[in-house]
Amino acid sequence: xxxxxxxxxxxxxxxxxxxxxxxxxxxxxxxxxxxxxxxxxxxxxxxxxxxxxxxxxxxxxxxxxxxxxxxxxxxxxxxxxxxxxxxxxxxxxxxxxxxxxxxxxxxxxxxxxxxxxxxxxxxxxxxxxxxxxxxxxxxxxxxxxxxxxxxxxxxxxxxxxxxxxxxxxxxxxxxxxxxxxxxxxxxxxxxxxxxxxxxxxxxxxxxxxxxxxxxxxxxxxxxxxxxxxxxxxxxxxxxxxxxxxxxxxxxxxxxxxxxxxxxxxxxxxxxxxxxxxx
Amino acid sequence: xxxxxxxxxxxxxxxxxxxxxxxxxxxxxxxxxxxxxxxxxxxxxxxxxxxxxxxxxxxxxxxxxxxxxxxxxxxxxxxxxxxxxxxxxxxxxxxxxxxxxxxxxxxxxxxxxxxxxxxxxxxxxxxxxxxxxxxxxxxxxxxxxxxxxxxxxxxxxxxxxxxxxxxxxxxxxxxxxxxxxxxxxxxxxxxxxxxxxxxxxxxxxxxxxxxxxxxxxxxxxxxxxxxxxxxxxxxxxxxxxxxxxxxxxxxxxxxxxxxxxxxxxxxxxxxxxxxxxxxxxxxxxxxxxxxxxxxxxxxxxxxxxxxxxxxxxxxxxxxxxxxxxxxxxxxxxxxxxxxxxxxxxxxxxxxxxxxxx
Numbered sequence: 001x002x003x004x005x006x007x008x009x010x011x012x013x014x015x016x017x018x019x020x021x022x023x024x025x026x027x028x029x030x031x032x033x034x035x036x037x038x039x040x041x042x043x044x045x046x047x048x049x050x051x052x053x054x055x056x057x058x059x060x061x062x063x064x065x066x067x068x069x070x071x072x073x074x075x076x077x078x079x080x081x082x083x084x085x086x087x088x089x090x091x092x093x094x095x096x097x098x099x100x101x102x103x104x105x106x107x108x109x110x111x112x113x114x115x116x117x118x119x120x121x122x123x124x125x126x127x128x129x130x131x132x133x134x135x136x137x138x139x140x141x142x143x144x145x146x147x148x149x150x151x152x153x154x155x156x157x158x159x160x161x162x163x164x165x166x167x168x169x170x171x172x173x174x175x176x177x178x179x180x181x182x183x184x185x186x187x188x189x190x191x192x193x194x195x196x197x198x199x200x201x202x203x204x205x206x207x208x209x210x211x212x213x214x215x216x217x218x219x220x221x222x223x224x225x226x227x228x229x230x231x232x233x234x235x236x237x238x239x240x241x242x243x244x245x246x247x248x249x250x251x252x253x254x255x256x257x258x259x260x261x262x263x264x265x266x267x268x269x270x271x272x273x274x275x276x277x278x
Numbered sequence: 279x280x281x282x283x284x285x286x287x288x289x290x291x292x293x294x295x296x297x298x299x300x301x302x303x304x305x306x307x308x309x310x311x312x313x314x315x316x317x318x319x320x321x322x323x324x325x326x327x328x329x330x331x332x333x334x335x336x337x338x339x340x341x342x343x344x345x346x347x348x349x350x351x352x353x354x355x356x357x358x359x360x361x362x363x364x365x366x367x368x369x370x371x372x373x374x375x376x377x378x379x380x381x382x383x384x385x386x387x388x389x390x391x392x393x394x395x396x397x398x399x400x401x402x403x404x405x406x407x408x409x410x411x412x413x414x415x416x417x418x419x420x421x422x423x424x425x426x427x428x429x430x431x432x433x434x435x436x437x438x439x440x441x442x443x444x445x446x447x448x449x450x451x452x453x454x455x456x457x458x459x460x461x462x463x464x465x466x467x468x469x470x471x472x473x474x475x476x477x478x479x480x481x482x483x484x485x486x487x488x489x490x491x492x493x494x495x496x497x498x499x500x501x502x503x504x505x506x507x508x509x510x511x512x513x514x515x516x517x518x519x520x521x522x523x524x525x526x527x528x529x530x531x532x533x534x535x536x537x538x539x540x541x542x543x544x545x546x547x548x549x550x551x552x553x554x555x556x557x558x559x560x561x562x563x564x565x566x567x568x569x570x571x572x573x574x575x576x577x578x579x580x581x582x583x584x585x586x587x588x589x590x591x592x593x594x595x596x597x598x599x600x601x602x603x604x605x606x607x608x609x610x611x612x613x614x615x616x617x618x619x620x621x622x623x624x625x626x627x628x629x630x631x632x633x634x635x
Contacts, residue, residue: 180332181365183352185379185430192353195378199369 032252040246050253059237059254063261066233069148070217073155077163077212078205080156085164085204089171100168103161115154115225122150122226146228154222159215163208170204171197206273210266217262234258281344283308283434283466284329289338291324298324300490301338306434306468311460313469313477316487317513322470325487326436329468331355343433353382358427359436363443364419366411372398372422373407379430397429400459417448424456428463435460437469441476453480474514478502486510502560504546508633511558518603520557521635524549531627537599541575542627549632556633561606563629566593566615567622574624579603581619595623 033046043049053059088099106114121127122144129141144150174197182192220235227233234254241251284306291299299321306312314322327333328340331352339346347355358379366375376394385393398404401421406414411422420440427435437456441449457480460467471477477484478498485495486509494506505511508519522534522541532545534557541557549555570576579595582602586609593615595603605623607614615621 175363175365177361177363177365178367180352181359181361181367182378183332184330184357184359185426186353186382187378188353191382196367196369200367 028252028255031249032256033249035249036247042249050250051257053250054253054257059234059257062232062237063234063258065231066217066235067261069152069155069223069231069233070213070219072152073159073216074163074209074213076152076156077160078167078209081160081163081208082167082201082205084160085168085171089168089174096172100165103164106157107161111158112221112225115158115221118150118154118157118226119145122153145226146231148227148231150226151223151231151233154226155216155219158219158222159212162215163212166208166211167201167204170201174200202273206270210269214262214266218258281308282306282341283310283343284468285341285344286325286328287339287341289325289328289335289340291321291328291333292336298490299328299335302487302490302492304485304492304495306466307483308466309464310482311457311467311469311480313471313481313484314487315471315474315477315484315513317472319489320487321490322472322487323438326359326438326468326470329434330357330359330436356432357434357436358430358432359438360420360423360427360440362439364423366419366422366426368410368412370411371407372403372409372411372414375411375422376407376426376429378426383430393429394425397425400428401425401455416444417452420444420452424459428459428465432465434466434468437467439470439472441471441473449476456480478514486513488513504631505558505633508556508558508635511631511633516561516604518559518561519633520559520601522555522557522632524551524553524555524632527551532632534632538577538597538601541630543630543632544628546632548634554635556635558631558633559603559625559629561592561604562590564603564605564623564625566595566605566607567624568620570622571624574626575630576622576624577603578620578622581615581617581621584615584617593621595621 032050033048034043035047035049036042084103088096088103092099119126123129124141124143124145126145128144129138132138133141178196178200179192182196183189187195218235220233220239223231223233223236224239238251238254238258241247241254282305284304286302286304288301288303289299290297290301302321302325304325314325316322324333328335329342331347331350331354334348339348341347342355342357367378370378373394376397377390380390380393394407395404398407401424403418403421403425406418411419414422420443423440440456441452444452453476456467456469469477469480478501481498483495483497484501486493486501488509493510494501496504501510502514505514505517511517511519520536520538520541522536524532525535525540526533527545527550530545532543532549534541534543534555536557543557567576570578577595577597579597581593582596583594585592585594588609590606590608591614593605593607595605597603603623
């Protein structure tokens with residue numbers, strides 16, 4: 001009876017994963033092995049031809065660029081998100097929840113639309129250039145749109161709430177008396193932060209960086225709307241294969257390679273970070 | 279005259295919605311074990327936090343070692359605190375927890391190793407120094423907190439209800455250990471507690487606090503036998519209170535009269551003929567007899583309830599006017615009284631304490 005109950009409880013989870021994770025993954029893998037030619041004829045035998053393209057220097061360049069953007073985005077999100085989370089957790093007082101809602105508020109609008117909004121802000125005749133010109137900080141409007149800067153800005157903007165929340169949680173759960181204990185033992189406010197508050201918030205920083213890096217690496221919206229052909233990310237390549245060229249096998253192969261690289265780098269990161277923690 | 283280890287002069291502290299301290303004065307001597315005793319909300323923890331530097335007084339002055347410390351942040355004060363919840367750093371080893379203060383004051387590495395080793399030996403945790411604080415029991419965490427504070431050789435050690443989270447057996451052990459440490463180190467200890475037994479057994483002197491004011495500062499024996507107010511008498515131990523009027527003051531003895539009769543009390547300054555007062559009587563300082571005894575104060579009554587408590591029995595005696603008097607009698611090999619027995623309650627003139635009313 002008991003065993004029956006356990007299986008009954010586990011079964012939905014197992015079925016869900018089989019249907020929506022394992023099965024699609026195998027479909028992707030299966031498809032990637034049967035390339036199509038220019039006339040959309042599916043190859044009759046399994047081959048690694050698609051993976052040759054996926055691991056080619058040209059693709060790897062895009063992959064590396066994506067990683068660079070994602071890393072910069074993650075760093076920017078940490079630098080902006082940490083002080084934000086710290087401020088809300090420590091000084092937010094009774095307004096904490098309201099401030100948190102403000103952090104999450106952009107989520108109520110579609111990421112696509114929010115990214116489009118940046119084009120009006122960043123374009124030559126846009127708000128930002130206007131402001132800088134009228135303050136006489138620049139003489140010529142800046143080319144901000146369709147650059148690396150605008151793509152990374154879009155990514156940072158999009159994922160900042162993801163970065164802020166885990167850091168907030170780790171700071172908010174901290175016992176404030178630990179800071180008093182540090183002061184009591186002669187630590188200045190700066191030392192109390194570096195020796196106590198920051199190390200204790202590291203788990204939050206680690207999960208925040210993961211939760212920012214992973215979607216930023218696979219993102220295509222920001223590069224599509226705010227970028228140029230020179231800022232193509234791996235997400236754009238995959239999206240093109242599926243939606244523009246209808247080359248699903250190639251798209252599948254690219255996805256798998258991206259997934260492989262991400263899982264490997266994340267595993268290394270977590271092992272390193274987890275080691276630090278212990 | 280040596281300056282006091284800690285001195286508070288007319289210190290008040292108010293928060294937005296309420297006032298925690300009303301102009302308190304305290305002088306804590308060097309090398310003494312001093313306790314701040316009182317119920318929760320009496321201002322004892324606020325007082326401690328003012329000394330530690332976590333809060334600044336709204337008015338008045340705090341001096342440590344004879345020097346005013348206004349505006350001096352906690353990290354520049356030569357005092358250390360043992361927190362109620364210990365507040366050990368979970369990300370650091372036991373060794374690093376204890377070394378934290380020394381590292382902040384840039385003590386040399388070999389000196390740190392030596393002093394942390396000594397501090398951990400002092401609290402009998404030498405073999406655990408590389409372990410994590412989360413692996414320790416409550417009592418052991420407590421010891422680490424003590425070592426972490428004492429290793430800095432502070433002028434004053436502040437203890438904020440350090441034993442509140444321990445079970446009663448451990449608490450008794452920690453108590454004697456604290457006393458031993460304080461004696462051997464000669465450091466001034468200031469203990470905040472709501473546990474009267476703790477305060478009485480540990481302190482050289484103690485301050486009883488109530489509603490943001492200091493009711494009495496004296497030695498443990500005096501606070502029990504000569505309480506300054508009804509609050510003190512009730513908070514420390516049990517007492518009976520009889521409302522009385524002063525009839526006569528002569529030869530160091532005072533004659534008072536209450537509804538129940540006339541009694542002699544050893545005089546205390548501040549009472550004159552005609553004053554209203556309250557006579558406080560400890561249950562264990564009274565004894566029961568069958569007949570009245572002209573040499574002592576005595577009252578007639580009937581035993582209305584007996585409560586057997588092991589070493590002693592408590593008797594509730596109903597007096598002629600209907601009031602109940604609680605007395606206590608050791609269970610020796612003599613006759614016990616039964617409910618309904620007519621008895622006489624006796625006490626010596628120096629057993630009662632006269633309190634202002």
